[in-house]
Amino acid sequence: MKVLVPVKRVIDYNVKVRVKADGTGVDLANVKMSMNPFDEIALEEAIRMKEAGTASEVVAVSIGVKQAQETLRTALAMGADRAILIVAADDVHTDIEPLAVAKLLKAVIDAEQPGLVIGGKQAIDNDMNATGQMLSALVGWSQATFASELKVEGEHAVVTREVDGGLQTIKVKMPAIVTVDLRLNEPRYASLPNIMKAKKKPLEEKTPADYGVDVSPRLTVLKTVEPAERAAGVMVGSVDELVAKLKDEAGVL
Amino acid sequence: MAVLLLAEVTDGALALDATSKAVTAATQLGEVTVLCAGAHAADAGQDAAKIDGVARVLVAEDPALGHRLAEPTAALIVSLAGDYEHIAAPATTDAKNILPRVAALLDVMVISDVSGIVDGSTFERPIYAGNAVQTVQSADPKKVLTIRTSTFDAAGSGNPAPVETVAMADNPGLSEWVEDKLAASDRPELTSARIVVSGGRGVGSEENFALIEKLADKLGAAVGASRAAVDSGYAPNDWQVGQTGKVVAPELYIAIGISGAIQHLAGMKDSKVIVAINKDEEAPIFQVADYGLVADLFEAVPELEQKLG
Numbered sequence: 001m002k003v004l005v006p007v008k009r010v011i012d013y014n015v016k017v018r019v020k021a022d023g024t025g026v027d028l029a030n031v032k033m034s035m036n037p038f039d040e041i042a043l044e045e046a047i048r049m050k051e052a053g054t055a056s057e058v059v060a061v062s063i064g065v066k067q068a069q070e071t072l073r074t075a076l077a078m079g080a081d082r083a084i085l086i087v088a089a090d091d092v093h094t095d096i097e098p099l100a101v102a103k104l105l106k107a108v109i110d111a112e113q114p115g116l117v118i119g120g121k122q123a124i125d126n127d128m129n130a131t132g133q134m135l136s137a138l139v140g141w142s143q144a145t146f147a148s149e150l151k152v153e154g155e156h157a158v159v160t161r162e163v164d165g166g167l168q169t170i171k172v173k174m175p176a177i178v179t180v181d182l183r184l185n186e187p188r189y190a191s192l193p194n195i196m197k198a199k200k201k202p203l204e205e206k207t208p209a210d211y212g213v214d215v216s217p218r219l220t221v222l223k224t225v226e227p228a229e230r231a232a233g234v235m236v237g238s239v240d241e242l243v244a245k246l247k248d249e250a251g252v253l
Numbered sequence: 254m255a256v257l258l259l260a261e262v263t264d265g266a267l268a269l270d271a272t273s274k275a276v277t278a279a280t281q282l283g284e285v286t287v288l289c290a291g292a293h294a295a296d297a298g299q300d301a302a303k304i305d306g307v308a309r310v311l312v313a314e315d316p317a318l319g320h321r322l323a324e325p326t327a328a329l330i331v332s333l334a335g336d337y338e339h340i341a342a343p344a345t346t347d348a349k350n351i352l353p354r355v356a357a358l359l360d361v362m363v364i365s366d367v368s369g370i371v372d373g374s375t376f377e378r379p380i381y382a383g384n385a386v387q388t389v390q391s392a393d394p395k396k397v398l399t400i401r402t403s404t405f406d407a408a409g410s411g412n413p414a415p416v417e418t419v420a421m422a423d424n425p426g427l428s429e430w431v432e433d434k435l436a437a438s439d440r441p442e443l444t445s446a447r448i449v450v451s452g453g454r455g456v457g458s459e460e461n462f463a464l465i466e467k468l469a470d471k472l473g474a475a476v477g478a479s480r481a482a483v484d485s486g487y488a489p490n491d492w493q494v495g496q497t498g499k500v501v502a503p504e505l506y507i508a509i510g511i512s513g514a515i516q517h518l519a520g521m522k523d524s525k526v527i528v529a530i531n532k533d534e535e536a537p538i539f540q541v542a543d544y545g546l547v548a549d550l551f552e553a554v555p556e557l558e559q560k561l562g
Binding site (some may be wrong): 137 | 448561
């Protein structure tokens with residue numbers, strides 16, 4: 001079974017986000033970029049499936065700017081067999097919307113015929129949490145989001161999902177689209193020899209036109225601003241003072 | 254202008270708080286029709302009809318709708334979508350599972366986690382874990398959105414709206430429910446509690462978390478935890494507050510032994526009053542706290558619990 005893993009190049013999760021003063025967005029020029037952490041977990045799961053003999057090939061796909069090559073090289077160094085880059089934007093500040101990404105991934109599915117797609121539940125930049133669900137709708141496959149456990153058993157996959165209030169386990173028909181949550185696994189680091197080997201693995205470059213997909217956005221970003229700051233608070237010297245403040249000043253007790 | 258709002262219905266019961274908050278947002282868009290779907294949803298429908306601002310309630314009952322599975326619920330919504338310009342739901346894990354699927358079936362973009370409504374096609378939403386707020390305008394004929402309930406007040410109760418039943422759409426039959434393992438608790442639900450008491454890595458162990466729970470029970474509060482505390486095994490995952498956990502905005506949030514990582518702040522900084530208790534006076538949590546107390550939590554928390562008597 002071939003497993004397809006979509007990976008997104010995003011701002012590194014350790015980098016402090018800076019909103020541009022003119023309101024046009026978040027500054028991404030000369031900022032450290034990495035693979036979306038949830039996608040790393042998805043890729044790790046696919047690689048483990050290959051190591052366990054459940055998967056035969058792991059194909060990583062990225063959609064975005066040309067620099068996403070680096071993200072795909074990381075994927076190859078972690079253990080993906082080959083990679084596909086769909087160059088859909090020139091400017092690093094252009095975010096391709098989940099609907100357009102889902103349409104491109106559908107085209108990749110049509111061409112590659114994978115038995116399973118595993119992706120992150122959301123990207124840490126736009127926080128949409130939508131691509132997997134949209135892709136599932138477009139290809140008419142089953143979907144299992146927020147996965148914290150994934151077992152493929154023949155014609156079905158049994159997936160435990162992290163939902164409000166606890167865990168839900170569902171059984172979905174294969175082929176399926178699974179999106180993963182934090183607790184599924186702990187992704188490996190790529191070793192130096194594997195980073196060297198990854199340079200020789202195939203990385204194919206495509207454009208949306210190759211797949212006949214229109215990636216024009218449906219949403220126009222009018223502005224991006226810093227969140228409202230909280231007014232400065234006060235330090236209290238004792239529990240007594242705290243209780244008094246909460247009762248008399250804040251009125252919440 | 255009409256809005257179809259998917260109510261949060263779990264095992265036949267309406268999640269009143271989340272649904273009422275979403276109703277407040279939805280009434281800014283047009284006349285609100287609430288959809289209650291489930292294996293049993295008639296009672297939930299009666300409850301939803303009493304929310305102020307609801308014009309009509311649709312009840313869809315079918316075994317296939319019983320466990321909030323995405324495919325049948327999305328098919329149902331799409332079958333009803335023709336009459337509405339907006340399709341909305343509170344941004345719960347269920348709705349986040351279902352609505353993007355609905356949007357793709359309608360060939361429109363979903364707008365997730367809406368925190369503010371500017372007009373019928375213009376919405377505010379947090380991005381980068383709440384480190385920025387984006388205003389987006391949709392050019393799609395239908396707008397599909399999930400609503401971040403923490404930024405809207407709950408609608409009150411009003412005269413009951415009429416309730417109708419609707420037929421289930423074809424179930425694609427792609428998935429089946431196996432089991433739910435929902436945490437049983439007498440405490441209020443984390444995202445709708447008036448008070449939340451949360452513990453972090455500073456609490457030190459699973460046993461010590463009893464201190465946090467005791468204070469919470471004294472206050473009738475829900476218990477939360479930072480990701481660090483969850484990852485260290487001190488607290489279960491469904492207690493996690495933060496970007497990768499739950500987003501809460503109670504009237505009072507008490508953060509104990511929590512340093513205040515960006516990812517935690519993203520999940521609680523809209524709380525009305527924030528109290529931080531930490532022995533490290535440099536902890537970033539004090540920058541968002543209304544009241545900060547530099548103290549050893551093992552002394553301060555029992556004292557606080559006792560003095561709240």
